[in-house]
Amino acid sequence: MNNKDMKIHLTVDVWAAQKADARAVRFDVFVIEQKIPVELEWDDMDEHCLHAVAYDAAGHAIGTGRLLPDGHIGRMAVRAAGRGKGVGAAILKALMAQARQRGDAEVVLNAQTQAEAFYGRYGFSRDGEEYYEAGIAHICMRHVFS
Structure with a gap:
């Protein structure tokens, strides 16, 4: 961890x-x-996914x-308190490791365009044109495991 990284505890589970x-x-x-409509946030896929949750030193869920x-x-x-402190990176790396461990050849995500540089630092590249989801600009990004 570098100076800006906060101490977190990360769990990955069902x-x-x-x-x-x-x-x-x-x-x-x-x-x-x-301000994404609540009905767009929840779907029936959650119960079929692995979920990572990051906790700060006080035990509060922050990512x-x-x-x-x-x-x-x-x-x-x-959450705002965890941004720019390595929380998103830890979550992303944990999920990528889970995908690699189970044998996935690649991982794909739909990123808000403002996060493209963040995902690019972890080997993701843009795949396709910008589009809008819930009124927010997104792009598809892909990382192929080598």
């Missing part, structure tokens, strides 16, 4: 174990902060993300 904390983070970031069965990484969210 939805039943992660649901309360993952939902709370996603609600704060997507529904409250980004989350999920890995779908098809190798998509999604619902990456970090």
Whole structure:
């Protein structure tokens, strides 16, 4: 960890174990902060995914993300207090490691365009044109494991 990284504890588990904390983070970031309609945030895929949840030193959930069965990484969210401190990177790396461990050849994600440089630092490259989802500009990004 470098100077800007905060001390976190990260868990990766099924939805039943992660649901309360993952939902709370996603609600704060997507529904409250980004004003995404709540009905667009929840889908029936959560129960089929592996979920990562990051906790700060005090035990508060500060970030989350999920890995779908098809190798998509999604619902990456970090509360404001954890941004720029290595929380998103830790979540992303943990989900990528899970995908690689189970034998996925690649991981794909739909990134908000403002996060393209972040994902690029971890080997993701743009795949296709910009599009809008919930009124926010997104791009598809892909990382092929070597």
